[in-house]
Amino acid sequence: MPHVDDGTLHALLDGALRAEDPARADAVEVHLETCPDCTALLEQAVAVRTGTASILAALEPDARPDFDEVLARAGAERAGAAGVGGPAGGRGHGRATRGLAWAATLVLALGTGYLVRDRLGTDPVAPTPPTALSRTAPESVADARDPARTAVPDERAAGPAAQTATGPLSTEEAGAGERVAPAERRAAAPAPEPVPAAGEAVAAGEPVATGAAPARSEVAGRAAVTTAEPSLALRPAAGAPAMALEAGLAAPEWRSISIAEAGTLMDGPVYVLEGAEVIALLARGRGVHAEVRSRQLVPPGVEVEVSQRRLAEADRQVGRLPPAGAAPAADRDAEATELEVQESVEAVHHRHRITVTGALPARILERLAAGARPLRD
């Protein structure tokens, strides 16, 4: 096969190549495993792609009114009223430039060659053929080779999360949760009793009923810190029972699924955190009791767990997130400076409640959760 051009590599990383031409995607992947020149080009493409995401993330708006406003506006326009109204100027950049210091670090890192050579070249795990997940979730093909999974000169990359991300777990985990070997992949599948207390017991609503409600408010109902709760996260939180984590891997009700299946299960989009890549997708349950869990890689290389559930109709009508369970702000702030601690936050997007757990400061998780977006199939 001839060398691969930049556009093809970007299409591969974007999942579009597999969606449009699976056979060619296979051929490109095979070629990449043996061609150092194209692997180097892939490294550049990944870095540029990640850098772009970080730059664009610095340009975020902040708004989501209720659909009723649209209906009212349409009615007004049909009645001959003015169309585009509203204030000019004003608040503007509420979330537009939200905390991207780490993104800047990431962009600056572009020239330092923090990439996937070890994974595509010397890493013995790298030649693993495309897996079930990569077949059904095109973007995960790129994710398994995302440079952010290897080494980034960010301070967080030196922490335990980054160590696990570079460990022998990564590539195979991206393949399929079903094939997980518990002892080696303690974090590849959800724990047996994953966060249901915060998720099911408390009604959550959609805090977007008012026209001016910013998306930021969606994380207002974040849950308590889950230091004692079994979690999918790579590093067990302090006090989290390791055995429970491993037992969770064998829990029969969890199954690896495709993005399309997850979307059907959720009756809506599956959410991916801002700037993150989905590296494993699992689900359990049916109907309104269904839960989708994913492991997502957040630049510059920290893995977090994202749980998604459907909001019950009654919950949505409440129109607010549950107040219970939130840790006092002072506690959260204290723990936010200690990355050994697993934080957990909640956000509501449309008809879904998203719980994000990871070894990042709560404010970072909140930002990520608030920026969660539908995952493309």
Next chain:
Amino acid sequence: MATDWARVYRETFPDLVRYLYRKVWDADRARDLAQDAFARSLDRDPDDPRSWVFTVAANLARDEARSEIRRRRHLTLVRVEAAAEPAPPDVLERLERERLGRRARAALARLNDRDREALLLWDAGLSYRQLAARLGLSVGAVGTTLARARRRLVEAFEAEEAHAARG
């Protein structure tokens, strides 16, 4: 079957606001235009509602740009007033965010129209096929366009950083 606009709205609105914000640089205005785009689409039944509403929004944003000069004068006044307000507690963090945002915006402005549109539409969630239709490209050319646009954006951002470092 009639388009379920409520569903399209739920699944598209944040992306649409993000897309519009990066064109008009005012969150309230972007939100307003996004609502307007939906309001103007409700009596339509397009094959690809998501792509359709982005097209309507792009047209609205283009019209919006025509009034930019007038609005800029107003924003200048607002900025002068804001400068007189007391600094918030975490002023350094806020300034850093604003600095990054300004440079990111400047970097985006350095791109040509097609590259910028490709980036914004992709980032707003449109597929390669939808991008191809919007930009008048073949699907195969979308990857090349995005690759170039991304590379230029990163280079432009780094240039902005370097320019700022030189003072």
